[in-house]
Amino acid sequence: MVRSMRAAIVKVFSTKYSLTLSAPALDYIEHVLREVRSSDHDRAALMSSPQNEIAQDGWIDALEFWAREYLKGEDTTSIVSLPGLKRAYEILQLGTTGDSQSIDPSEVNVNAHFSVVDSFDMPAVHFDAVRGGFIVAKTKPDIAGTAASRSSYLRERWGIIKEVVQRNENFTPPAVGGHDRANYLKLTSTCNLLGRAGQLFLLFGMLSRDPEGRLTLEDGDGRVVLDMKDAVPGEGLFTEGCMVLIEGEYTIEDNVRVLAMGHPPSEKRDVARGLYGHVDFLGGGAISLKDEEKFLPTVLANTQVSFVVFSDVWLDHPRTLVALRRVLEGYADAAEYRPMVFVFCGDFCQRGWEGEGGLKAYTNGFNALTDLLLSLPLLHQSHFVFVPGPLDPWSSSTLPRPALPPVFSKRLLSRIPNARFVSNPCRLRYFGQEIVICREDLMGRILRNLVGVKSGEEVADMKRYLVQTVLDQAHLSPLPQSVRPTLWEFDHALRLYPMPTALVLADKYERYELTYEGCHVFNPGRFISAGTGGEFEWSMYYPATGRSERSALSLDD
Incomplete structure (x- = not known):
């Protein structure tokens, strides 16, 4: 029986759909086939409650149904991944495929779809600013950390939020040229400020302090000293370490006279x-x-x-x-x-x-x-x-x-x-x-380290500002x-x-x-x-x- 079951699995996944089965994936499929009860309808077999053994004549059609659902996944590869295989099986259990009969959602075992994730068990997913996407690290993170990671994590945080800002409709230039092309907001790097005193710029970076204790804005190319005397903060709470958008005038003293400061837009x-x-x-x-x-x-x-x-x-x-x-x-x-x-x-x-x-x-x-x-x-x-x-x-x-x-x-x-x-x-x-x-205790810690906040705000606004700050900063x-x-x-x-x-x-x-x-x-x-x-x-x-x-x-x- 085991040999005939494996032959059916290989025939469907490997021969018909050109998928390579790893040992854990093959074992998982065999485990499911042994537990799923028999059914007169081959398609419903995979979606039924796992109790009895599935009939042998239903293996082929049921496996084809499973393989097709696996191939619908957005992250599928020719080498069958165990998480993708399990996800396809869960979808079949829910009866939510386009070509299957739906089952009562209230009868689904919700505990099978609940899990607790520890921070130290999460994969180290890094943001690659060159590719504009995320990659999973090949090595596990270390509590001690390396010298390179001291600066890379801040650069990644800055890069993620910058991508969000540039995708925002207010910062995206129109695809077709015209009079509206000059109306979108354009970011300027700190390295492009020299020699342009008296001009207004829109900058994006992190609030920090230089060795002399002056407040600065730091981006991927450098830093510039900020003059906050005329600054008008927007909604939210602003502390050192926040990524902010600043509108200001570059002066002959090589600093920026801040006129307005705000948090970056968030992404739903x-x-x-x-x-x-x-x-x-x-x-x-x-x-x-x-x-x-x-x-x-x-x-x-x-x-x-x-x-x-x-x-x-x-x-x-x-x-x-x-x-x-x-x-x-x-x-x-x-x-x-x-x-x-x-x-x-x-x-x-x-x-x-x-x-x-x-x-x-x-x-x-x-x-x-x-x-x-x-x-x-x-x-x-x-x-x-x-x-x-x-x-x-x-x-x-x-x-x-x-x-x-x-x-x-x-x-x-x-x-x-x-x-x-x-x-x-x-x-x-x-x-x-x-x-x-x-x-x-985030509220007290942020309030003790404020750089700026909109004047005349009440306690109710502090709660809203805290939530806005945390979600806009995505951290x-x-x-x-x-x-x-x-x-x-x-x-x-x-x-x-x-x-x-x-x-x-x-x-x-x-x-x-x-x-x-x-x-x-x-x-x-x-x-x-x-x-x-x-x-x-x-x-x-x-x-x-x-x-x-x-x-x-x-x-x-």
Whole structure:
């Protein structure tokens, strides 16, 4: 039977469609054929639930159906890749191919299309400014980094945003010459300023400081000193390390008198995915924009799927576990609306791990949390994700930072299924959606290092400006190394390009939720209020709507 099965696979994939099968791909196809149940309709065989063995006379037609779907992928090669093969099988399961009968989307196993991505597991995808595209590094990144990576990651960040700017309609010259050709915005390099004093220019680069401490604009060709006395900042928050557009006059003192300053325009997710849908940014196989559209009916049909996000879960606080028990018991009792994912963000100790009794408090806190989860077996089908905070062990000033050490996570991982301790930041992948989780006190850090901000703005505008700044900069930490150090060779894990579907900026700042350029951004706020401790709050995210909502509990009631 095994020989006849392999002969059928080779006949279809290799002989008929000229595809080369690797050993993992061949093993995967055999595994699927053995599990998929028999069906009278050969086409439906691959889309049925994997239970029984498929009939031998259905192998050929079913394999041809699978091979044709694989060849429809945008990143297919003659050597069959395992991620592409799995993606084609998932599409067939969903019944979203153009020549197949559709199945009920609500019956699809959504857990098979969910994954958690650690920052240190993401492939090192570099931007090649010469080719104008992304390439995957052949070697794994190193935490220590090389001397070359110290400058290359900033050049890549600058190059990505410059490509976005030049694709913007305001910066693109018309294809046909005419009177409108002179109306588009044209960028000038810093190396082209010399000898042109008194003229106005539009520059793009990074705000930085020169050795004398003066504010400068630095691009790929050089730097120029900025005179900010007459500058009018646009919307957003501006700090050193930000990529900005500046309009100003070049003076005889060899500096630029800034008249206006603004963030670069952002690029919506569907535009970026249309350009780079073939690039595997997360490491689980590239999903094209066409495949995302096929997943959409299933995502919309499963309205009950939700992600719960807690932040600052202080396990050493006397009321935290009491409130958590009340919250989790409520979710366990609601069978139809039981959350699919619970995300716990640090800090997991109110005063940090350093100091007398700190490590013991951490150990006792996680042991108590493990016992709480063990007492609620109805929730064990859900996923539990733990993201460290700035004060959690072993705390580091760099981003991304690794998961909590095994000394705290070992007992919970061994007893609670579907639990994962991951890096900060991390990503959740649900069908074609990407949800970024970042536990960072970003608002306070940016406000302490402002270079410029639009005058007369209120607190509500600060939230909007923070979200706009992070997404326009396409980066989770648009700050210099002196303020927020990052691991040079892991800077790709902090990128927000392509723009994610949703972004969780878990911050000790007050909670909020808003949508910018199609990306939903929210801060769940502290789980326990900073005051009496009687109020607890968190957020719930619904992938079907792409929106979040506030949830709260008061023990005093």
